[in-house]
Amino acid sequence: MCTSCIHISVQSNGNKSEAIPSTRMILSELVDTIFVFVRISDDNNTIGTIFIFQIDMACRSFIKNGSHLLRPILFSRTIVNGTQDKPPFPKVLPFGLPLQNELPEVKSVPDTPPNHQVYPNISRRLLECRGIEIIHNKLIHKQYGIMALAPGLMKENHFNTIRDMTNKRIDMERCFSIWRVDPPWHPWYFKGLNKKRGAGKGSLEYFVTPIKANRIIIEIGGSLSFDYLYRTLLTIAESLPFPAIPVSQELLDKWEAERNEIQEKNINPLRWEYLIRNNIMNCHRFTDFYDIEFARYGPKVR
Structure with missing residues (x-):
């Protein structure tokens, strides 16, 4: 069980100000908690300010059937289920x-290709x-x-x-x-299957x-x-x-x-590139061309 307090104050446009007595209401069985700040205007002049603390979907019927000062809340604020922690991604x-x-x-x-009828x-x-x-x-x-x-x-x-x-x-x-x-x-x-091999x-x-x-x-x-x-x-x-x-x-x-x-902290002087480049222990005798051409560090040894 939680309670809700609604305080309404109205200030006129003149030099004198008059306040409406506070109205205190108890709303029971409220589930969600939101904060609403609504400014009510009449003929482009601000009549009053309404601050609602802890209001829920359950009190919408009261707002609709209550005072005319509370009715704009129904149309000024839409309660959205759930929250968004992150802003949406921009489309640009x-x-x-x-x-x-x-x-x-x-x-x-x-x-x-040109000058060819088939590939x-x-x-x-x-x-x-x-x-x-x-x-x-x-x-x-x-x-x-x-x-x-x-x-x-x-x-x-x-x-x-x-x-x-x-x-x-x-x-x-x-x-x-x-x-x-x-x-x-x-x-x-x-x-295709079951065909003789050969013949191109x-x-x-x-x-x-x-x-x-x-x-x-x-x-x-x-x-x-x-x-x-x-x-x-x-x-x-x-x-x-x-x-x-x-x-x-x-x-x-x-x-x-x-x-x-790894290359900077390697203390071994006999690296793969060094061995191939200097033909250490006659490694070119058993090293193939493809071993050098397609190795990770092959371009450094060409």
């Missing part, structure tokens, strides 16, 4: 971000997937994205899955999304996009926080044919700082 994107809100649809079949045959070239990505491994707009942890091939259905999940599950009025990978361009051939390549089945490790797949940003987007980005990453995780710029900076710290 920060300056400098792209205006492309939704991921566009990609072509499943690339354009035929030319290409070997599988699995070398496109080997090694660590050294160019597209950073976020352009310094916000959020999805990074591949292992190499793989992306087909048309993977692009469509990413596009549908991103455009439907994320509020695109408050953020943007862009592709960081090329549309499918590499032809992939396949022989099989028929063209579909096109794929080779992906290296540490490659950024998509980039998302705007006025939304990383915690708000994490679950959606994790679901998108799990739908890919290779291991991938959602990342942010803070997370990438943290990983880079840890790698730099």
Whole structure:
């Protein structure tokens, strides 16, 4: 049980002021507690001020059927169930971000090169997937994205899955999304079942996009926080044919700082780069070209 006290005072516009005697009422079985401050005006002149302490939905019937001074409260104040601890996200994107809100649809079949009636045959070239990505491994707009942890091939259905999940599950009025990978361009051939082997390549089945490790797949940003987007980005990453995780710029900076710290505090002079560069113990005899080309520190030894 809790009580409520309503005090009404009226002040005229003239030099003299007159006050209405205080009215004290007891309202029982009140649940919520709110504070209301209402100014009642008549013909653009302030007549009085009403301050209500601890009023609830239960006293609306009293306000509606009570004095005419209390009736404007019903129309001046709307009681909202629940509270909002955080302000809503702005719908205007920060300056400098792209205006492309939704991921566009990609072509499943690339354009035929000039002077060719059909797409030319290409070997599988699995070398496109080997090694660590050294160019597209950073976020352009310094916000959020999805990074591949292992190499793989992306087909048309993977692009469509990413596009549908991103455009439907994320509020695109408050953020943007862009592709960081090329549309499918590499032809992939396949022989049907119960067919003889040999006799050249099989028929063209579909096109794929080779992906290296540490490659950024998509980039998302705007006025939304990383915690708000994490679950959606994790679901998108799990739908890919290779291991991938959602990342942010803070997370990438943290990983880079840890790698730099390990290199700076390493007291062992015989590092991998030093051994390969100086051919210590004739290591070039059993070191392959691909071991140097596709290693993490391979570009430093070339």
